[in-house]
Amino acid sequence: MPPAPILTENTLFYGDNLPILREYIADESVDLVYLDPPFNSAANYNVLFKDEKGVPSQAQIQAFQDTWHWDRSAEAIYYELVTDISGEIGTMIGAMRSFIGTSPVMSYLVMMAIRLHELRRVLQPTGSIYLHCDPTASHYLKVVMDTIFGAENYVNEISWKRTTTKSDFRQGAINWPRIRDVILHYRKDVRQKGVFNQPFAQYSDEYVASKYRHKDPDGRAYMLDKLTAPGSGSRGHPQYEFMGVTRHWVYNHEKMEAQLAAGRIVQPSPGSVPRYKRYLDEVKGVAIGDTWDDIPAINSMAIERLGYPTQKPMALLERIIAASSNPGDMVLDPFCGCGTAVAAAHKLGRRWVGIDITHLSIALQKYRLEQSFPGISFTVVGEPEDIGAARQLAQEDRYQFQWWALSLIRARPLGGEAGSKQGKKGSDKGIDGVITFLDDASGKPKRVLIQVKSGKVKSGDIRDLVGTLQREAAQIGVFLTLEEPSRDMLTEAASAGVYRAAHWGRDFPKLQILTIAELLRGAEIKMPPAHGTFKQAQRVQQPDAEQQGFDL
Secondary structure, eight states: OOOOOOOOSOEEEESOHHHHHHHHOOTTOEEEEEEOOSSSOSSSEEEOSBOTTSOBOSOOOEEEOOSOOOOHHHHHHHHHIIIIIOHHHHHHHHHHHHHHOSOHHHHHHHHHHHHHHHHHHHEEEEEEEEEEEOHHHHHHHHHHHHHHHOGGGEEEEEEEEOSOOOTTOOTTOOSOOOOEEEEEEEESOTTSOOOOOOOEEOOOHHHHHHHOOEEOTTOOEEEEEEOBOOOSSTTOOOEEEETTEEEEBSSOHHHHHHHHHTTOEEOSSTTSOOEEEEEGGGOOOEEOOSEEOSSOOOOTTOTTOOSOTTOOOHHHHHHHHHHHOOTTOEEEETTOTTOHHHHHHHHTTOEEEEEESOHHHHHHHHHHHHHHSTTOOOEEESSOOSHHHHHHHHHHOHHHHHHHHHHHTTOEEOSBOTTOSSBOOSOOTTOSEEEEEOOSTTOOOEEEEEEEEOSOOOHHHHHHHHHHHHHHTOSEEEEEESSOOOHHHHHHHHHTOEEEETTTTEEEESEEEEEHHHHHTTOOOOSSOBOOSSOOOOOOOOOOHHHHTSOO
């Protein structure tokens, strides 16, 4: 396979990130990787450490149920790891299989190992990678990361406090409440001069009041800091007499005199050890360490909440991206979900690439970026661009086709979770998507209901949709079809009448049929302006190019 070209545009990719990494992302072209791979995405607990026959192993551990299963795909990736890639990676993954067995968690680790191997390839020698995971699997992932990136390139295990212990935590609890996530930070090569911009937090009012209690005549607050230093060892400091006191000092004699002349040295009393005046307005604050308890998770009332189940707060991604990249650098998120890392990268003036395996996620990201950054330009790769590709998607996965088709009209999908590759089972009551709009002074939303069909269609489908509109008291219905509608279908749709939009003073067809071919040519629903299809992302104010230090 020829080497991948260097990406020159911000890009969203739909599809499996493994072949996308191999085909599209060039060697050593990425400065920072952040990934939050799906693991704890479901709401119920399940034992993952059991073989595929359902027999629990001795390593019982509770973790959230997900979609990992040991199947032919997992076996094929395992074979590639132990044969084609081999070396330490093959030895490590083989050893893990020997004691974990062919369990869902082993499938997960195999999937992660092959992708982490590719992510190391695309990372710059000076680059960093942050792997966001759960404590139930972080110890295994750390072994995988140590093997692929080298234990010497481990930098931090960051603990993010994502929630608080509830005051009404159940009586008779048998374990400590789980309130944190783990973020593993590795460098491609710690010997290289990489990027790290130390973040700082503000001092508390209590700390300032206790430490910076001195003030100059102009009101400038300062503290008295020490000037003495150790005198032995490899970092021995100079010893001399200064202001009548002999000590080992942090500065040489010449610099001490210069600081004294500048008014930065105070001797509290005759014969006492001189002290350094450290002004409050000159310090950045307290350096943030590897325990982050100052960034709350997304809750139901959060302004930035988009309704995506695993959405991470913008502040979390901004901290990581600002600390380990510079403006103009390339940021990659291979499991980008609702796109928080991509949005944070764009806000901070970085270039970016996002990859996700569901059309629902890609659609949500497109809306979010366009709402947050009006006029933004980016490329989407992997979406159908013609009717042939649309038919192929429909044959491969009807849920992905359905979500992609709904994205063409910016409808909110129903019957599926945003982070899932499968739609919900069971009846959807004839509704696949919805668009809301406003049409009177009451402010009560009106609805457009959408049904998507990828197979054969008939006039009875239109009559059923009319019945659904009546049952749901909706104003407009839209029938999206991959196949061309028959004359009888068009007649049935026309006989449904019109919806009179009083506020807009216009009539709109009560039931509309749109083909995928028409949508690809730019056709739109005839309706009043949409309102809040997805929860609206906030518009983001970016620093200007001069502040960021590069040309946008």
